[in-house]
Amino acid sequence: MTDVAEFTQILKPAATLAQSPRRFPGESTQFRQARNALLAEEIELRRHIERVAALRRALPPGGEPPKDYSFESEQGTVTLSQMFGEHDTLVTYNWMYGPKRERPCPMCTSMLSSLNGEMPDILQRVAFAVIARSPIDRLVAFKKERGWHNLRLYSSGNNSFNQDYAGEDPDTGDDATFNVFTRSGGIVRHFWGDEMGPRTADPGQDPRGAPDLMPLWTVLDMTPGGRGTDWYPKLSYDTLPKDRGVRT
Incomplete structure (x- = not known):
């Protein structure tokens, strides 16, 4: 699907398509x-x-960034426009690992761990940058600790990118946000930014975006217990459940 007009076509009623011929063992009427x-x-x-x-x-076309922000990467200083590489689309994720945090956000870390595995596929289509305000050496140290091999990390500690595109206040903390930029004819524009959060959250629900990009929650949403109300991922666990189907 590439155009809004495509959805004006007549679709079969969902209830008609939902008359599944599948039957699972022992299921009731x-x-x-x-x-x-x-x-x-x-x-x-x-x-x-x-x-x-x-x-x-x-x-419609978004606004041009107020400046070509300068970041610190593992290879040295790069600008926002250079992050595109060979692509015309750049996805950025603001990682909650600012200089005032002793350790990074567990939720961000869980999602970035899953994106690390997907990144070779993602980079076939778009550029992707993980941005945080901590110094680059600190970001890289955690990247090695976590075993991330495919994520491209950038420090925004010396610019206002997080304030401008994540709504962060450096004095109060940091925030997790996706943004998408495009480049055409040498001109960089903002395409879309994540604007869902606590202000838009429904009662009793996490202030997440839609669709939810965390595989963790997508899997748990398919289970009887769902996401739960008193559990969040951690950076590490003392013990992991044993796989009873594996013998050593």
């Missing part, structure tokens, strides 16, 4: 009825995600 009803909602959710993505792609 009641289960199948409820499962097909849920499947219809899942189909509608997929369609809504596509509609939102099409609307996002159809946004």
Whole structure:
């Protein structure tokens, strides 16, 4: 799907598509009825995600950055425009690991660990930069500790990028934010920025964006217990559950 107009086409009703021929061992008629009803909602959710993505792609041109920000990378000083490399699209993620934090945010770390594995595929299509205000040596030290081999880290400690594009106040802390920039004809523009957070959160829910980009929550959302209300990921665990199917 590449255009909003494509969604004006007539689609089969989700309830029609949801009459699944699948049957799981031992399932009841009641289960199948409820499962097909849920499947219809899942189909509608997929369609809504596509509609939102099409609307996002159809946004008018965003503003030009006020400056070509200078960052410190593992290879030395680079500018925002240089982060694009050979691509015309740059995705940035503001990592909550500012200089006032003793350790980085566990939630950010969990997501970045998953993105580290996906990064070889992501970099086929777009450039991707992980940005934090701590000095680059500190960022790299944690990268090695965590075993991240594919993430490109940049320190914004000497510029106002985090304030301008993540709404951060250096005196009060840092914030996790995605932003997307485009480059055409040598001109860099802001395309889209994550604006969901505590202000837009629904009662009893995490102030997450949509769609949720954390695989951790996507997996847990498919389980009876869901995400839970009293649990968050940690940077490390004393013990890990044993795999009972593996014998040594």
